[in-house]
Amino acid sequence: MTIGFRIGAATDVGVQREINQDSYSVSGSVAVVADGMGGHRGGEVASSLAAQEMVSRFAEPDLALLVEAVEHSNRRILDAAAANPMLHGMGTTVVALGLINVPDGVSLGAINVGDSRMYRLTGVVLEQLTEDHSLVEALVREGRLTPEQAEVHPQRNIVTRALGVVEHVEVDSFHFIPKVGDRYLLCSDGLFNEVNAQEIATILATYADPQETADALVVAANAGGGRDNITTVVVDIVDEAESQMPAAPAALASSANIDGPASPSAPDPSDDAVAFDTPHSASEPTTDDQQSGESPAGEKQRWSWRR
């Protein structure tokens, strides 16, 4: 069996913003979402630099290379900002998923900096795999905010880590075991601030085609208010041999026991067919290689963005 990606991707300015500062980039072996910040054209420049660098630097399937690509992107953003006053203060989040080689075969490597997110739908269970590097997430961890309060907190757009801020960016990195049929979602906060986890899970489980799924998530975010730019990248783990065949049927939809896309009826919220795990669930067997921890200086970098 040869593990591969089938990818769908969408980005949209949303309902209220004038420009789209999100970027994504994908190849056969890596997918990246970046959410830029900074006035003038800074945010767009930073996020597209990061998205493109991440893909072009990921020449070999290796987790260390994915982390290196983040560091290189950070350097390029800092240099570009130093060279052009119009770009001063620009920065970006970055989240990426790539196929990597490990001694016993192929695995998945992932990185995260900032408050974009990665989720995984396994069968009918949606898990948030990344932790937000944001002020409200830190306050939730300290017990000073509930997750519900964090969702509507006026300062929920303050990030504590991003590219383009300091010389040495702290990168969260992960290993995941690839399982055919698993579906990963990379997204900017313009999605999950407008669409709750239950609805994200439902959409992910409803559409078989990754491009249709990415598009449907954007539609849902705009319907929810569209107050920010929205970017969604859906990565299906496939057996390359099978993926050469015509498009597979809606296997996910049937396994999740949710009505297909033609049905207008939403699933009953009390139905626990689609469960949602927080990133802090006790059992996270596949996140076996998170390299980062809280650095002593980590919480000092707080700044506002995307206003």
Ligand code: MN
């Ligand atoms: Mn955003």
